[in-house]
Amino acid sequence: MNNFKDQSKSMKKSLLLLTALILLLWGCSSKASKKEGSPRATSEALVGNYVSDGYNKRSEGYDWVAVSITALTDSTAHVAVRSRSDIKKPTCRFDADATLAGKDTLKAVYEGKGILFTLAGNKLTIAAENEADSNLLYFFCSGGASLAGEYTKIEGALDEKQIDQRSFDKVLSLQDISFDVTAQNNELTIQPIGLTVDNSKVTQNIEGYTVTNAEIGDLNADGYPEVLVYLNSVGSGSYGMVIGYSVNNGKSMSQISFPNITDNPEASKGYMGHDEFAIVELSFCQRFPIYKENDTNANPTGGTRQIQYKLKDGEASRKFVVDKVISY
Numbered sequence: 001m002n003n004f005k006d007q008s009k010s011m012k013k014s015l016l017l018l019t020a021l022i023l024l025l026w027g028c029s030s031k032a033s034k035k036e037g038s039p040r041a042t043s044e045a046l047v048g049n050y051v052s053d054g055y056n057k058r059s060e061g062y063d064w065v066a067v068s069i070t071a072l073t074d075s076t077a078h079v080a081v082r083s084r085s086d087i088k089k090p091t092c093r094f095d096a097d098a099t100l101a102g103k104d105t106l107k108a109v110y111e112g113k114g115i116l117f118t119l120a121g122n123k124l125t126i127a128a129e130n131e132a133d134s135n136l137l138y139f140f141c142s143g144g145a146s147l148a149g150e151y152t153k154i155e156g157a158l159d160e161k162q163i164d165q166r167s168f169d170k171v172l173s174l175q176d177i178s179f180d181v182t183a184q185n186n187e188l189t190i191q192p193i194g195l196t197v198d199n200s201k202v203t204q205n206i207e208g209y210t211v212t213n214a215e216i217g218d219l220n221a222d223g224y225p226e227v228l229v230y231l232n233s234v235g236s237g238s239y240g241m242v243i244g245y246s247v248n249n250g251k252s253m254s255q256i257s258f259p260n261i262t263d264n265p266e267a268s269k270g271y272m273g274h275d276e277f278a279i280v281e282l283s284f285c286q287r288f289p290i291y292k293e294n295d296t297n298a299n300p301t302g303g304t305r306q307i308q309y310k311l312k313d314g315e316a317s318r319k320f321v322v323d324k325v326i327s328y
Contacts (some may be wrong), residue, residue: 043069043077043100046117049158050124050151058084058162065092065141066158067124067151069117072232073274075100078212079108079117081140081147085164092141093169097213110136115147122153172216174225177247181229183211188229190245197251209233209241217279219311220318224250226311228284230277237297240275240286246311246318256311257319261286267325270302284309284320290327303328 046069054064065083072078081094096115098106104119107129113136114129126147128134137147168183177194188211191201209231219226224247233239244256261268270290278285286309290302305327309320 043071046106046119047071048153050153052151077106082164084162086162090164091145094140095168095170124151168211170214174216177225179227181214192253195252215279219282237273239273254317257317267307
């Protein structure tokens with residue numbers, strides 16, 4: 001009889017321990033589910049149009065500045081600053097790709113210095129990452145104005161009749177030669193400055209694409225620069241395209257030939273767009289996510305591929321040639 005009681009007590013203890021273990025596991029699972037389902041910081045949270053105080057009095061002739069943020073990926077966005085241009089020369093212009101640096105902060109880098117775009121409620125604040133670099137924000141404006149300050153988010157589009165219509169504008173300089181790169185109404189314009197023979201501007205139709213950035217570098221180390229303009233196609237695919245020009249002995253410039261990635265089986269396997277481009281020393285690099293067979297556009301699972309190009313002399317013009325293909 002005592003043995004039976006002892007066995008019964010032992011079984012009750014085991015049942016209690018098992019029940020406690022099940023409840024513990026269920027609780028952990030529930031917490032994990034909540035954690036997984038909780039919202040995470042993305043660049044989408046900052047997407048929108050933000051304006052300075054003068055925007056609400058624009059009908060009275062007040063000047064105003066707007067900041068437009070467009071998501072590129074979950075962690076990156078394009079920031080464009082434009083100002084009123086219908087009654088005077090635009091006061092502020094700025095274009096850059098920025099990276100998420102916190103839940104509500106994007107960081108752009110210009111000449112190695114950080115510029116922060118921080119959202120609090122419906123207010124966006126622009127400031128230099130380091131206070132010592134605050135003077136940098138005057139560089140992008142005229143008349144003593146600065147990008148620094150607070151901007152209020154608005155619903156809908158900006159006043160198209162007043163705003164500077166250029167979707168992209170950047171001036172790049174190297175070795176006493178400059179390029180003014182602008183995009184407006186589906187046209188890309190590159191105006192060279194400082195060439196000794198031909199400074200004619202070139203214009204190209206870019207319908208279906210958005211200019212995201214432009215860079216300058218001496219990719220063939222001949223003492224004269226190349227200018228590269230990066231574009232992404234409109235839509236979820238975000239396929240990249242590069243338009244580049246190389247300076248010929250300081251006298252004129254010629255377009256650079258860029259290979260189609262689909263012509264390279266090794267490089268294009270698993271390619272579905274979402275390109276990133278950058279000049280790295282004497283190389284030009286293209287990077288993109290790798291998609292496996294059943295991956296959705298929003299969820300590539302095959303890692304990342306980087307293609308490194310070198311600039312070579314061709315028969316008619318200079319061209320980019322694949323140097324290395326790295327997947328990781």
